[in-house]
Amino acid sequence: MNEFFQTLKTQRWDDHRYYHHSRINQSLHLISALSFLVSYGLVFVNPAWAALLAWCVSMTTRQAGHFFFEPRGYDHVNQATDEYKEEIKVGYNIRRKIVLLAVWVALPAVLWVSPSLGGLIVPAVSWQGFVEDVGMAWFCLGVTGLVFRVVQLWATQSLMQGLAWGFKILTDPFHDVLLYWKSPLYLLRGQLIDPMEHVGQGHAN
Template sequence: MTFFEELQKQRWDDHRYYHHNRINQFLHLLSAMSFLASYILVFYYPAAAALVGWLLAMVLRQTGHFFFEPKSYDEVNKATHQYKESVKVGYNLSRKVVLLSIWALVPVVLFFKPDFFGAFTPASTFTGFINNMAIIWLYVGLGAIAFRTIHLFKLMGVQSGLVWMSKIITDPFHDIKIYHKSPYYIMKGEMYDHMNDWYEEASFENQPVKS
């Protein structure tokens, strides 16, 4: 596949396997708008960008995955939850637990090591503590993207890694495009997306890109 064909494929697999629930889609819509705010803030106030990205955008996004997305057998794609987890190119739920645990441990470590092993001048105010914590969170997010991208270089090849990185960075724009109607479907009482329109529009075989 070309770069853009694989990008389309990874997006399709991510959508059809992990975004059936309309509330999950709506939370992704809110998350996407929050991430776009972070993208703007990072040029002016990186700490604020990290706070918006982690506390708002990521919490909304992962709430949708962990609490609303069904984990039962997927009749639409004829796949088990275990299979989906095994072929997930990016961060599956197990990897997300590890990442979120690291994120949650940052303020704890910073509280007991205010200089964060020499990385900061210890904060003398609560505002300073929050600023240092947010900067670490920013590096945790960037590091998570870099780590998985390099890992995919080894597992699937350089193109697949770069495709995934591009997908992650552009996901907020794509999520707004495909999930902007989610509030409408929720108000109609349609709580699950059966992917009919996507299957008709997909220009490739419905097989996952395996990791």
């Protein structure tokens, strides 16, 4: 268990110091985390609507932060190029995210063309039914994307890396709230980039 939690701690630390310099990105992650927490509660009541909330609000705000606001140039804090960070990223780097998001966008079109998915499901007979089918498709995509990357990390690195990353993803909403709840305040003060002074100290606080 000590190895697991140390691996988890390292993954969280690297994720923060490499990929969350922008205060806007951090603030969007806070919004995303709060939305995900609502989705977590909703999943026990209506998984389809939980997935709709998670993908349409939580994921869009989170990924918008990475795609549009996070600096992609040389990382002077960590002395690393963007290419290096993309190569070593444990989770979904930009290329993998584009593939995942492309599937996300395509799923509603697939359901529109083939409401029964080739006989796999009962076709929706109303607009609400169609929306809920999309939600369930996105729910399955989320689970598949998580399991696929865990297995991929197991095959390419180690089972410990895969399991730690899977646990990290599931608990990121709780961790992000604790980590980034002050970020909107820094934004209001005009600070667009986190100086990351704690990273320069060379340890995770």
